[in-house]
Amino acid sequence: MSEVRTQQVTPSLSTEKPKKSFLNKIGFGFLYLLLGGFAIVQIYPLIWLLFFSLKTNKEVFGMSPFSLPQDPQWGNYTKAWTSGNIGVYFFNSVWITISAVILTVILASLVTFAVTRMNWKLSGPVLGLFLVAYMIPLHSTLIPLFKMYNSTNLTDNPLSLILSYTAFNLPLTIMILLGFYKTFPREIEEAAVMDGCSVHRIFFQITLPMTVPVLSTTAIINMIYNWNEFVFVNTFISSDKWKTLTVGINNFVGQYLTDWGAIGATLVISIVPILLAFLFLSDKIVEGMAAGSVKG
């Protein structure tokens, strides 16, 4: 059977070869068109946003949405920055994000170290608690959290955000760290124990420095999540001085329903830091996104 088959296939292959490569070229061209088209769909809305952020209302309402800004209105940006409190929101986003990221990464490292390197009976169940927490929708905790913060005077206090971000990002962070710790050789730590090192020195001077690559990955993922977080800020924070960019721009944009230029400028300002980070750290971000999902 198989002999007959190969005999049939071989001659037809030789005659088909030039035709096939021609078809292949068309096929590949088509595929590139598809992939390129999809790339345009993903990127064009942002270019469009940049364009209308530089337009006057006359251009927005009187001309085609696809026209280029005739005389770039950089004034839209100064207007957004000065009249919209954006500077304050921006500053809040930065320091709240960074505080929560540092807290999360340190606490998650301590837990992962204790679970993977130290010997205790309850390490399995404790780790389980962290991993199961990943499944819990944060919206189900919102009302009780609101009451809790209210009765401890933490509403309208950025501490409520930092604590919530940390708690809800711990599970994913631990999951990512766990994968790294498990593949990581224990020999150096064991040698340090033999030399009489204390646990703290081992953790802070050996383990933590050695896990810097995965720490930066988790830090970046945490940073993106915290920077973009909306519902906690919207629920717990009421005064303008503590609002972060997401809620701030949402409120600000709501007031300027018809001023597309100012709205666009505000959105661009909120997007640029993330895009800049992506420009310089894209490999780390890609890695982190993949790690976070596959482990989950």
Add this chain to the structure above:
Amino acid sequence: MKSVMSNKFVIALYTLPALLLILVLIYIPIGLSGYYGLMDWDGIGEMKFIGLDNYITLIQDKVFWSSTWHSFLLAIFSTASLLLYLAISLILASKIKGSDLLRKIYLIPMLLSSVAIAQLWMKIFDPTNGMLNTLLGYFGVENPPIWLADPEIVLYAIFIPIIWQFAGFYILIYYAALKNVPDEVIEAAKIDGANPLQIAFKIKLPLISGVFKVTIMLAVVGSLKYFDLIYVMTGGGPNGASEVMASYMYKEAFKLNNFGYGSAIGFGLLVICLVMTWLTSQLTKSKDEVQF
């Protein structure tokens, strides 16, 4: 040697801070949510115990079930669109030049906040000055839809930015998984005369079925929790046509001050999420067994 690494005090010192955080801010609140659901409570005044009244109302509440249905629809759409992402990933992973750059471009929307995405797409959907209807006009569509203002299509309209947001993320996952398929396996199949489609369907896809299962889970659970984008774009409207579980909970509690009933909805959301997580894992498990 062992004693240093099993020092109870150090273990407690290292784990308790994080453990306390998730217990106090995640586990205790979900218990409290179920408990507050038993109360008549406006969020400010005294709580009044009313037994299962809120939960009975919830079961008979048409708005709750339509919100749940909308969440389920989003979950179904999201799961179906995984096939599109998978197809794109298959092409990307078949030794295409520039796949790295393309993958990164696809990912960009995923980095933006849902608020920014919602605000941007409200402008894109704008019936008269928006990009989408102008584009449709170029193609000769005379009566383009009014998108977010039309209760019949608002849910489908909302799903467009959701695809836009998450496509790059899923493509990234699939691409990474496909790149992990060993080259030898594919070379062997080529020598045996398998064509690209056979290689894709008979070799690559079965080998990444584990990752596919994870993404189904992410898509389903993520959709059930979906909130930010809808809250900003439509607030659940027009007339409840795009209300989902989380937005309904938020509206009842923080807009209408029905914190007791809101808690009951929140608890319902939790139960539905956990059941769906379990169900999805069971369904994908049995599918797996059939394949191999």
